[in-house]
Amino acid sequence: MIKFEHVNKTFGDHQALSDINTTFKAHETTVIVGPSGSGKSTLLRSLNLLERPENGLYHFNDQTIDFAKPITGKTMLNIRRKTGMVFQGYNLFPHLSVVKNVMEGPVQVLKQKPAAAKQTALDLLDKVGLADKADAYPGQLSGGQQQRVAIARSLAMNPEYILLDEPTSALDPELEAGVLRVLLALAQEDNSMIIVTHNMEFARAVADKILFVEDGKILFDGTPNEFFKQPTQRISDFLAAMTFTTISDKAK
Amino acid sequence: MDSIWHIIVTSAPQIAVAGLKYTIPIAIISFIIGLILAVFTALVKLSPRHGWFSILKAIAYFYVWLFRSTPLLVQLFIVYFGLPYLKVKGLWPNGIQLDPWTAGIATFSLNTGAYCAETIRAAILSIPQGQWEAAYSIGMTKSQVLWRIILPQAARVSLPPLSNSFISLVKDTSLAASITIIEMFEVSQQIAAENYQPLVMYSLVAAFYAILCTILSWLQGYLEKRTSRYLRPLN
Numbered sequence: 001m002i003k004f005e006h007v008n009k010t011f012g013d014h015q016a017l018s019d020i021n022t023t024f025k026a027h028e029t030t031v032i033v034g035p036s037g038s039g040k041s042t043l044l045r046s047l048n049l050l051e052r053p054e055n056g057l058y059h060f061n062d063q064t065i066d067f068a069k070p071i072t073g074k075t076m077l078n079i080r081r082k083t084g085m086v087f088q089g090y091n092l093f094p095h096l097s098v099v100k101n102v103m104e105g106p107v108q109v110l111k112q113k114p115a116a117a118k119q120t121a122l123d124l125l126d127k128v129g130l131a132d133k134a135d136a137y138p139g140q141l142s143g144g145q146q147q148r149v150a151i152a153r154s155l156a157m158n159p160e161y162i163l164l165d166e167p168t169s170a171l172d173p174e175l176e177a178g179v180l181r182v183l184l185a186l187a188q189e190d191n192s193m194i195i196v197t198h199n200m201e202f203a204r205a206v207a208d209k210i211l212f213v214e215d216g217k218i219l220f221d222g223t224p225n226e227f228f229k230q231p232t233q234r235i236s237d238f239l240a241a242m243t244f245t246t247i248s249d250k251a252k
Numbered sequence: 253m254d255s256i257w258h259i260i261v262t263s264a265p266q267i268a269v270a271g272l273k274y275t276i277p278i279a280i281i282s283f284i285i286g287l288i289l290a291v292f293t294a295l296v297k298l299s300p301r302h303g304w305f306s307i308l309k310a311i312a313y314f315y316v317w318l319f320r321s322t323p324l325l326v327q328l329f330i331v332y333f334g335l336p337y338l339k340v341k342g343l344w345p346n347g348i349q350l351d352p353w354t355a356g357i358a359t360f361s362l363n364t365g366a367y368c369a370e371t372i373r374a375a376i377l378s379i380p381q382g383q384w385e386a387a388y389s390i391g392m393t394k395s396q397v398l399w400r401i402i403l404p405q406a407a408r409v410s411l412p413p414l415s416n417s418f419i420s421l422v423k424d425t426s427l428a429a430s431i432t433i434i435e436m437f438e439v440s441q442q443i444a445a446e447n448y449q450p451l452v453m454y455s456l457v458a459a460f461y462a463i464l465c466t467i468l469s470w471l472q473g474y475l476e477k478r479t480s481r482y483l484r485p486l487n
Contacts, residue, residue, distance in 0.1 A: 048389050073393070081391040091386035095404050095482050105390035108400065137482040150386075157390055 001026055002047065002161060007056030007067065009042055009216075016042040017053060018216040024161065027190040031203040031224075034213035035238065040196045043213060044165050047194065048083045049076050061160075081109060084154030088166040090146040092138035098149050099125065099134040105157045117156070124152040128182050144175030148182055155186075162186065164195040168202075200242055204228060212238070259452050263443045267436050267460055274435035276464070278353075279422045282360035286421075287414075289365030294373040295398070312369075319366035325427050327363060331355045332431040356428045364421045368414060375410035376402055408479040415472040419465050426461070436460055 002024040009017040016039045024030050024047075032040045045051040046058075049071070058065040060079060065071060092101050102121035106112040112120075125131050128148035138146050147167055154162055167183065168176040180202050187193055187206045197203055203210060203224065210227040212220035212235060220227060220235060230236040296312040299305050319327065332355040335348040350358065379402050387397040429438035440457035444450045
């Protein structure tokens, strides 16, 4: 279980995260939504320690990190090994073949034997539907395929949580569907996932819990059922702004 | 005309031998040492400024500044003719006396290292931040990220400018003539002093440099192709 308590993060004068308190349960899928610049990515990246909040507590199972104190390299590596990250821009290593991208972490970080790591990598590539692309380079794949490789790369580390930062925002709808299917399957296998997305349909399908973030604050923390009942005017406006129907209704 | 051909045929082997014995080894050894220096200097210049790193950083900045701001010929003279007068009691009572070979390689290495350091620094900076983040996010340490993810990509980026530096260095080794190294240019000068054919001799040695540099340009093209394989689409 991951728990954030009173976490704050600023970029210069901008308060990116403001007194964040929430829990991410294991074997659940949490979806973080909110307008652009609201702090959802910062929140996600803080979980992987790619961002360093100034203060607050980060509980990861039995381990507690106090952001106000220096974090040792060892702690940082430990947290990162347990939290796989998938980026909006895929960030695959372009000079390594697809299978080597997936093997890199297990071999270099977990010190697995290359032969064993390769077998795991091939199995994972099969799982995301790309077994035939093992020897291709990332630049030879479509965006959707690259993102599925990135998902396999994070799974190869056998993380306790998979963090996904707008994984389909850079994809056209057809490619997006391929990636979302993979993510849906992962969610149904009871993996622990935390996903930042703008796709409400996907959020509704996959989420066990929804966080609505705006101006660095959590304005909603609950089930998708409650969320899509539009409990507040702000959420109602947000959802309306994301859909085409209300626009066309107004046009009538 | 017959005499010109005779001059070329008799002197070309001597220039070629000087090339094999001095020009090429000096260029290759200096470039390898220079590259190692350059990678180290670039990494120091890019490192965060804290602790004893600030001292290393200051040294790196000073080194690059010094060798880029003074002529190579003057640097050679200072190292070979000047350092013997640097007498420090206890340390070097008789000054620092280097043989021409050592003085030449030291100076050429330091000089090309300063230029290559900037090339490599720029190449490292050109690799997107996302590459660092992706590598960190799978738990790699900073040095793993650097050596396995960033530098291999930076090497490809820096290949053309590094080739420039190497080609320049090959030609700059002609300055070693001034510190008594009998490399290709020095040999051609000596022969010209005997046969009074400076136009023929200097044109001939120029052709030798041109041939060497042409081969290097081909090599650059080949390496660029090899290291860019991953950028090409399938089929």
